[in-house]
Amino acid sequence: MQTFFVRTKFGFRTDVLLRTVYSAIENGVLVVGPSFVAKSLNISKSTAQKMLVELSELGYGVYVPKKGLILNDAGRREAVKAVRNHRLIECMLEDIGVEKVCSEAEKIEMVAGEELMKALEVKYGNRKRCPCGKRIPEVVP
Numbered sequence: 001m002q003t004f005f006v007r008t009k010f011g012f013r014t015d016v017l018l019r020t021v022y023s024a025i026e027n028g029v030l031v032v033g034p035s036f037v038a039k040s041l042n043i044s045k046s047t048a049q050k051m052l053v054e055l056s057e058l059g060y061g062v063y064v065p066k067k068g069l070i071l072n073d074a075g076r077r078e079a080v081k082a083v084r085n086h087r088l089i090e091c092m093l094e095d096i097g098v099e100k101v102c103s104e105a106e107k108i109e110m111v112a113g114e115e116l117m118k119a120l121e122v123k124y125g126n127r128k129r130c131p132c133g134k135r136i137p138e139v140v141p
């Protein structure tokens with residue numbers, strides 16, 4: 001399954017979407033509903049709901065009607081990869097003097113491709129923490 005760097009029907013990157021879902025899980029939420037995703041990404045609830053269903057169709061988890069998405073192992077793996085990418089982008093931004101690394105990284109991660117991410121792995125792959133002090137997770141193959 002190679003769906004990383006793929007976009008949903010609404011143009012959103014699936015990896016970024018999974019990263020958003022994962023942030024709720026990290027905070028103890030088990031089933032991630034459309035309201036949370038809509039609020040986090042500043043999109044409508046119905047679009048969020050359709051994209052969560054799409055993630056389940058892509059094999060990233062189970063969508064429970066009227067509740068939300070439960071990530072499976074594949075979904076979690078892609079989400080962790082996306083968290084790592086986000087934080088590596090932040091490292092690059094800090095290096096070139098950007099102050100709002102997180103919000104700028106949110107824009108760049110929507111368009112970043114394999115080549116940029118490979119270069120960032122080479123340069124910042126050994127870092128343990130991002131500029132905001134969060135752990136840069138390892139991706140288990």
Ligand SMILES: [Zn+2]
Nearest residue numbers: 090130132134
């Ligand atoms: Zn950070």
